[in-house]
Amino acid sequence: DTGVSQNPRHKITKRGQNVTFRCDPISEHNRLYWYRQTLGQGPEFLTYFQNEAQLEKSRLLSDRFSAERPKGSFSTLEIQRTEQGDSAMYLCGVGNQPQHFGDGTRLSIL
């Protein structure tokens, strides 16, 4: 049990569609991070929340990406008008300098 639940585990969609992922920490954590991991690479930082405030965003996070953490607990990551290059594993981490990660959502763009 990683302490972080991510849904769905897998998402297959057609190019141009919108997708939304959800991250649910089992216990309260002030900090929540989103990372993207492509095959054979390390995770890349996307964005970070302190409670409900989104404090940092990577340049990787184009305007097609949006993340929210409305009540400072769960978080959602939405990708609009998906592209082939969005295919990756999307990881959610919580804790100081993220110490607990979920198993990720694997996105495949057809």
Add this chain to the structure above:
Amino acid sequence: AQSVTQPDIHITVSEGASLELRCNYSYGATPYLFWYVQSPGQGLQLLLKYFSGDTLVQGIKGFEAEFKRSQSSFNLRKPSVHWSDAAEYFCAVGDTGNQFYFGTGTSLTVIP
């Protein structure tokens, strides 16, 4: 800018042999350093972390790592590898600004 280099893409060791995975970082101040392990299709599990103090840190599953400022290194070690240690290992560096950077990982294969 911070960066992390893991020079070895893939390492193969025999079960029971010792292991050392290399990690070099680039950072202007004293970094926060981490090692994570990732099994196929799974998320990341934190093995150990270094913030300050004793430069030899102990982690879970019998792993340890040593911070060497002069070499900008934070190598991960284990005296005797078990077959269940086969996985991908990531070194990461963090700063006080909450940015967090991962290396490209080292894939470990354990042979009987």
